[in-house]
Amino acid sequence: MSGHSAYVPKSGFGKWMDARLPLARLVYDSFVAYPVPRNLNNWYTFGAILSLMLVVQLLTGIVLAMNYVPNTTMAFDSVEHIMRNVNYGWLLRYMHFNGASFFFIAVYIHIFRGFYYGSYKNPREVLWILGVIIFILMMATAFMGYVLPWGQMSFWGATVITNFFTAIPIVGDSIQQLLLGGAVVANPTLNRFFSLHYLLPFMIVGVVILHVWALHVTGQTNPTGVEVKSEQDTVPFTPYATMKDLLAMTVFLLVFAYFIFYMPNFLGAPENYVRADSLKTPSEIVPEWYFLPFYAILRAITFDIGIPFTDIVLINSKLGGVMAMFGSLLIFFVVPWLDTSKVRSATYRPLFKQFFWIFVLVCIGLGYLGAKPAEGIYTTLAQILTFWYFFHFIVILPVLGLIEKPKPIPASITEAVLAKNGVAKS
């Protein structure tokens, strides 16, 4: 999609600048004249919403950091100080706290959009991989941010998650010590988590730039999955995409605002308003909602994996759970190669479409189970859903591409649009 530039500097200064640092040209070519498919629907606005949320988190985070103290004796009090004494502190903190949740809502919709429309397929593999990297960095950032208020969930969440590393044979304990700065979660841990929580969002900004760059090399997909073939298939980014994105952002921000003002603690655990106590584990440790599906997968592996009919254990349940959890995330990286179908969009893949929705339900189910106690029927259900989660990627995606008979694919985006909306207006 890159190619000749249509930018013509108007003012004298514009011409002078353009010959020295063509920044205005870059912006014009990327966000004004840039051609986008004419049939993009609302699911395609979440990229813009994600960029907005990243800015919201950066701005609110930087001002929170002006009032927050990363020390175990003062962290909890400093967050209460932000809530009660700092001018508008309550608003800034609730924006940051709910902002993390809304960031994840947007990223999950964005990812499932990608699954549905086959956005990861040739030639967009690198674009997809950069997206997965952003997702992982986001999870690390949110995890460390959640430790900062130093409540009970902060402390015990950090304890449980960093203990994952002790599952690694031989070097596990040393790695955990290196991460925590001690044998247990304590002040050194809080200090470094604050430093990294400040750093990672800026690394995310860097990867987002690469992500958008890759996007502008290959161009966007669209609901038909057919590549852009002529200028007729596209509209200029401004005003079409700009306005659509702005409208979607506004609606999204309205819901966000409703949460901030009317139910600011709905998405959080009340337990985190209790100061961290290193001698008392809360009766139920539940991570933030956006981690629940992965948490359910972690807890689903309650059995050792070994050589049948012997006592030899190859992977104990602890290591197994950790591997399954990381595996459920890392498998995203190879999705472009697991999906063997040449057809991109689920619109023309009747079987895939059904399995897509089953997969969505499986993920929601895992999320539900992640918040339930790990016992009895809940564990069994989590095991079934975990099995299906991996089955979807490892078996269904490759096999469907071979056996499915896709519906007839339109010759072009324009043809599909006209077929749907009736009369051709030339």
Added chain:
Amino acid sequence: MSATDTTEPTRRDILYIATGAVGAVGVASFAWPFIDQMNPDASTRALAKVEVDISSVETGRSLVVKWQGKPIFIRNRTEKEIEEANAVSLEDLKDKIARNENLKDSSAAATDANRVVSGKENWLIQVGICTHLGCIPLGEQGDFDGWFCPCHGSHYDTAGRIRKGPAPENLLVPPYEFLSDTLVKIG
């Protein structure tokens, strides 16, 4: 890439490799302080030993003290608890190793005797950290009357041995020593 087209390595090739090797060592030694600063610092490492007065812990009661930031469970076990622990056959244990840092043999069997000091079988002293993912188990609970970890449902028996749930190992017995009948030194 060789500097000339001869098949033999030249003086120049050797110089390239030597320079590269010195550079790699330099980078690694420059990086090390940045990594090692994350390891436990001197003040954290200094908290290596504590002495605990256990005279107030009656039979059937427990005490939790902090050692190196970790909770240490000190339990004065009842006769019944000791009997229960002894009645278990090794076959039924998920982790058959004692996990007692005071024993010379690190693969000693997880009998009740191997997890306590002989003559003081009533005192069970262990690190109160679930060997699954680090929560603190609750005492006198669970299916085996020992400890129960609420985080992901691990059950330990009255000798602190893992019996059910995702935890892989028995609760760790830390290095300790009875200085007198009422004083223990942990660490």
